[in-house]
């Protein structure tokens with residue numbers, strides 16, 4: 001990406017000639033089907049008072065990967081109508097479009113993306129979604145961590161980890177009531193495509209997550225913490241422009257923790273917001289509240 005790197009993105013600035021354009025903090029939210037990804041994003045937006053706000057004014061916006069399904073050929077459309085198309089395979093997505101759109105978003109540009117119609121299995125270009133520049137962008141979907149180019153764009157990666165029985169129990173009524181499917185079709189699609197693809201393509205991306213959220217939206221402690229972190233980020237941006245995440249040090253001042261101190265050290269040493277945030281998420285993973293383990297430690301994470 002010309003002229004962009006994680007450092008200046010996380011600092012919120014991209015130099016474009018004389019003008020400074022605010023670049024958003026990009027959060028990826030992955031997880032299996034019906035794990036609660038959109039519900040988690042909705043809760044985050046609600047708690048930040050963003051949901052009821054006019055969408056042109058929002059500081060935090062949420063985008064679904066569904067808008068990046070690729071258009072099907074006529075024969076694929078026929079297959080899809082019979083429940084014989086694999087919408088859980090990476091090949092079902094338009095990765096180039098996804099990458100370009102995220103690049104534009106990171107450059108602080110307004111983008112337009114199609115909405116998705118599950119009843120017709122097609123993109124709806126009549127109902128384009130306009131995504132206005134925001135400070136924080138949540139991007140959720142089953143395979144958002146699958147392709148390295150996309151994965152590497154995220155400043156923070158969350159994985160919503162809900163057990164597969166619960167997910168199936170939620171998917172069945174949702175697909176029947178909201179996506180125009182019948183029970184047989186939902187179960188056949190689940191057994192033929194959804195479950196195997198989850199195991200092959202989605203579940204292995206959990207290892208890339210900075211924070212794993214067990215039980216999805218039921219995990220109010222995890223959501224509160226993420227919301228607080230976003231609040232800190234937004235306050236910093238408002239108060240200090242690009243000057244980093246000092247309030248993280250204040251809010252994470254848990255019994256003189258060395259880790260919390262090292263967040264401050266990152267800022268002081270000029271290593272920047274990105275490192276501070278990485279340390280924050282590591283700290284979250286290590287933070288176990290009495291009788292309330294809200295984050296699972298991701299053992300696959302490299303040390304920062």
Ligand SMILES: Nc1ncnc2c1ncn2[C@@H]1O[C@H](COP(=O)(O)OP(=O)(O)O)[C@@H](O)[C@H]1O
Pocket residue numbers: 031032033034035036037038039040170171174215216217218
């Ligand atoms: N914690 C929860 N408790 C009960 N139902 C939930 C919960 N989270 C999500 N759901 C329901 O499960 C279905 C799938 O949730 P959703 O957030 O759309 O998942 P995803 O975006 O991961 O596919 C929806 O009908 C939603 O209302």
Ligand SMILES: Nc1ccn([C@@H]2O[C@H](COP(=O)(O)O)[C@@H](O)[C@H]2O)c(=O)n1
Pocket residue numbers: 032033034037069087088117118120121122141142194
């Ligand atoms: N035409 C389509 C497109 C996608 N799906 C299924 O949607 C799931 C992803 O959305 P979630 O909200 O559940 O994350 C995915 O598992 C696809 O099987 C579909 O059924 N029809």
